[in-house]
Amino acid sequence: MTRRWRPHEPGSLAARVLGAVLALLLLGGVLVAGSIWWNGQQAARQSYDRILLGAARDIAEAIRVQQGAPFVDLPVSAFQLLAQAPEDRIYYAVHGPGGALITGLDPRQPVALPEAEQPGYSFFEAELQGEPARFVRLTRRFVERDFSGPVEVVVGQTLRARRAMTAELMLDALLPMALAGLLLIAIAALVLRRALRPLEALSADLAGRDPHDLTPMPVAALPGELRLMVGAMNRFMARLDGQVTAMRNLIADSAHQLRTPVAAIRVQAESARAAAPGAERDRALDRLLARTRSLGRLLDQLLSRALVVHRTDSQARVPVDLREVALEIFEEDDPAALAPDSQTRAADLRLEIGPDPVIVRADAFSLGEAARNILVNALTHGRAPVVMGVSGGQGRARLWVADAGPGPAPEVAAKLGARFNRSTGSGERSTGIGFSIVTEVAQAFGGRVEMDQGPEGFRVTLDLPAAEIAPEETA
Incomplete structure (x- = not known):
């Protein structure tokens, strides 16, 4: 009965190949997911940093000097920009020279080391009401007759929208990749199934052979890798056939060649036993000795030939x-x-x-x-x-x-x-x-x-x- 191919069998060639393909896909998926997460995080940071910077610039553009002091008429556009992340908490503050608060939601200014500063502004991260948040600090300098000095605008928001955007980008990229991975596994299984068909044919050929059939297996239609394996198997079967043939020859030769000398020795022994003492018995014993020597040489040669045939092959x-x-x-x-x-x-x-x-x-x-x-x-x-x-x-x-x-x-x-x-x-x-x-x-x-x-x-x-x-x- 032909054994059917089962890709889920532990230790089978199909299971090993599919396992290796799956491992490669999983490793590639992990690497690609890490790359997508990193790129998504950078894209979300850049997008929402632009929103923060835009809101801070709108607020800075709205600063006026009235009666020798800076005054801010908060623009609606700044809050419209910040509203693009509705789930996030926001923070804004405008400080005059010496850190005096001009306007803001919270008089306490977040303190953190700024990142590499750009001309006129810098970003930094700190906590906002117990949550991690991202801030931008923008400075506008005034040089007027009745007021001179820097006015600092700080705008911040929590990171919920950024995280949501990163997760969304990851899901949007990983879902097609997961589907493509499943498709690749299915294709690999089909390709492997087709590649293993010659092995099934070889198995069926061997299973259906007579135990004494050691003829070479055909290799013309096999792939190169299987041709090497089957070629080695054919050479092994040829050596085995030589050993079996030598054994058969030894048995046949022994049965055929020993029958006559043994019968002759028996006849010579009976003749010697029946002969009268004297020259006739001596002649019979001489013939018996010659037959015995001949039989000994024959046995030695038969065994020597069998041993030589075995050694030359092994x-x-x-x-x-x-x-x-x-x-x-x-x-x-x-x-x-x-x-x-x-x-x-x-x-x-x-x-x-x-x-x-x-x-x-x-x-x-x-x-x-x-x-x-x-x-x-x-x-x-x-x-x-x-x-x-x-x-x-x-x-x-x-x-x-x-x-x-x-x-x-x-x-x-x-x-x-x-x-x-x-x-x-x-x-x-x-x-x-x-x-x-x-x-x-x-x-x-x-x-x-x-x-x-x-x-x-x-x-x-x-x-x-x-x-x-x-x-x-x-x-």
């Missing part, structure tokens, strides 16, 4: 010096143990390596198994002397084994590398698996197997790409 590629691979075989392996049926002895076996490293990126164990199988093939089927060598040049690294024999027949050489490829003359000496291990290793590390037949003998070469060592890898 082990990390590291710098390996092919000279060390060859040296390890010569130092730790006895030719008689490697190939018991061989006529070649240690005196006829040589090693040719140079002074310079021959580096490849591979798995040392797998290279050792491949080299050992090439050597065993030469010891078993070739002629002395047998030479193992390592050489490099022109971006290639080569590990080779040569013997003085003519090599296999052309029809046999053409099939070398296939599992259980044996010639009619090999008999019990060969399992037909050794060269398949060499071929697997060469292909796994980007190389190839070369065979050369010439007057001097037969030569098998494991040819691999040479590698350079990074400075940190030499530490």
Whole structure:
């Protein structure tokens, strides 16, 4: 059953993306709201400051000098301006030289530090009947025959209208922004829903697959980001398919190849048991021993091939010096143990390596198994002397084994590398698996197997790409 997309599921990709979009919108909304509040506050201050200044100027223009003293006939226009904020309390006062009150609503003058003064006036804030208020102080100077000196006009009002205007400006700006945010969230949900459709298709494809179906998933119609993910999944499935195939081959090969040797050992054992003591029983025991050795070699080769296939796919590629691979075989392996049926002895076996490293990126164990199988093939089927060598040049690294024999027949050489490829003359000496291990290793590390037949003998070469060592890898 296909699992449906639910954007509200905790931990789901859709919920995370929508949560991130919502967080960005909320953060942007907070920043924009702060900017709107600040700008609205400045706009309200400028608007009502102009009203205060206009009223103060109207009052200052109405000041007259009569009988040597200033006199004010309060103009109606000043109160009309102040009436534009009907909810606010107002204050006005006119003072003559020395602070003498000429007229005003309250003889007590608000005291506060003025802001930066403009020519002839300044604004300041103080309390008016217990409320914060904004004031303007305007000075008009008289120089007449019967009166000379400054006359100061102070006009103020509380801040209710300013706050109401700031709130109104914020609401007028935030409401469309909130609607636009909701619309953006809806659009983001739709876009995300459409973007996740390929994931739903992939999920449906995987859910409907047979458990043994490890074929690659199609990537041509996928977006670039999903193509990377599905490509990695396909590579993983390819490695898994290789492991499963190797396991199936091991099981099939074991079932097929072991049946005949085991049956033959049983027959040889029964023959030896039934044979009369003497030469006949000895011959039966010799045949039983040969069959047992052959079965042991077959088991070793089957397990070795399965292990090599597994390691070449799962082990990390590291710098390996092919000279060390060859040296390890010569130092730790006895030719008689490697190939018991061989006529070649240690005196006829040589090693040719140079002074310079021959580096490849591979798995040392797998290279050792491949080299050992090439050597065993030469010891078993070739002629002395047998030479193992390592050489490099022109971006290639080569590990080779040569013997003085003519090599296999052309029809046999053409099939070398296939599992259980044996010639009619090999008999019990060969399992037909050794060269398949060499071929697997060469292909796994980007190389190839070369065979050369010439007057001097037969030569098998494991040819691999040479590698350079990074400075940190030499530490």
